[in-house]
Amino acid sequence: QVQLQESGPGLVKPSETLSLTCTVSGGSINTYYWSWVRQPPGKGLEWIGYIYDSGTTNYNPSLKSRVLISVDTSKKQFSLRLGSVTAADTAVYYCARTYWLGGGILIDYWGQGTLVAVSS
């Protein structure tokens, strides 16, 4: 059973950089895409971007100028950096396994999520 676990600070100051890491266990990190998705309190889901094991990335245009997703296959980890954060970036951040199936993008396994608050 694939498991994902997010880790990182729960509080970030405005204008600073949010950094999170997701550790994958119970399965391979290779041949899959790995996504970050966030959910502001009481609101809907927003896809941030994904990375392939080779390092190829695809970001949501709405966040592209501030986002960097990286992967370390030897550690079975991938990471999110989101720069110049504001209160609007306060959300639960999820990491998730992603793959292409029959031409469509599938997100099947998710981490439990971690709440990151942006506040001084």
Add this chain to the structure above:
Amino acid sequence: DIQMTQSPSSLSASVGDRVTITCRASQSISSYLNWFQQKPGKAPKLLIYAASSLQSGVPSRFSGSGSGTDFTLTISSLQPEDFAAYYCQQSYTPPITFGQGTRLEIK
């Protein structure tokens, strides 16, 4: 970006009811539509992929249909554990986008 619009935004129903949630895409996405269930404080759970395929382990009372721009999620007989939020998600092309969600509440 492809915009996904769900209706209704919230819905009250009773155990045993048949419930339908609708999702509309801003352009044709063929059958590249997934449905998720989310309970409070939990991560989303994949229910249906490719518009009508049931994810392994999901009860058969859940079903999906549609293609092009219009899709539905149906729960044939609501169970107490089904009261949750439901999201559609287009899987046709990045950026991946979700509907705004439908909150299913107990009447």
